[in-house]
């Protein structure tokens with residue numbers, strides 16, 4: 298018996314990395330009967346059949362999972378936003394951060410296209426990023442044109458996935474750290490329209506011993522799985538203060554003696570984050586009425 302991690306799933310085979318050795322594995326029928334199918338990112342126990350093949354016998358419990366891309370046990374989702382083209386949007390940043398938090402995954406924030414800004418615009422974005430740092434998020438401000446491997450230093454141990462709206466530079470970030478990037482970019486740009494993703498299987502590539510999903514994750518802002526009580530827990534700066542709200546179940550909206558609203562008043566909590574919270578709360582409530 299050996300332990301390993303599924304880094305690729307293709308045509309019924311699971312490719313397992315076990316201490317640097319790769320095995321092509323099938324899963325035993327028992328998973329199908331239980332309605333569980335192994336995912337990229339799953340930690341597994343498998344039996345070796347020969348030098349290259351094996352059988353997965355057990356999946357270890359998952360810490361979290363995403364549907365797009367289908368990856369389990371993610372250690373960090375890098376939320377990517379451009380400084381310009383498309384326009385920098387704190388509203389979108391907050392929605393992406395909420396979705397990542399709702400899946401119990403640690404987010405960090407990368408702002409790209411720094412090269413397109415003048416000094417004043419650069420300072421303005423830096424000041425916004427320091428507000429996100431104050432919440433506890435790690436933030437990075439990069440140019441893919443000037444730094445070819447910005448991503449390498451941002452990855453954490455374990456599994457990393459990028460997400461963000463179209464055109465912000467996710468593929469550029471990934472391609473720059475891919476071992477065979479030159480080759481791949483050439484093939485993609487000649488064979489496909491830029492900006493369009495073909496449906497392909499996700500694979501975890503290794504960058505300095507860390508795993509990175511080679512396709513970006515969700516770019517749609519689906520909050521169907523988030524209710525009011527999940528939502529308030531997706532704002533770490535609210536969670537840090539809720540003990541001081543008068544009501545235990547305070548939603549920080551209309552309740553009296555709310556520590557979150559007080560912190561917004563005093564400027565300790567970003568007004569824009571609170572506004573985006575109210576907007577999402579409203580989306581959730583109007584969605585419920587329709588049911």
Ligand SMILES: Nc1nc2c(ncn2[C@@H]2O[C@H](COP(=O)(O)OP(=O)(O)OP(=O)(O)O)[C@@H](O)[C@H]2O)c(=O)[nH]1
Pocket residue numbers: 409410411412413439440441442461462463464465466467468469470492493494513516
């Ligand atoms: N000036 C500048 N352009 C960049 C930077 N990063 C990416 N770009 C350009 O922005 C465009 C979009 O980049 P992509 O990497 O394809 O963006 P994406 O997020 O993968 O987009 P989708 O595939 O649509 O999801 C391309 O023309 C890139 O060359 C950057 O830091 N500075």
Ligand SMILES: [Zn+2]
Pocket residue numbers: 539542543547548549550552554555556557558
């Ligand atoms: Zn409150």
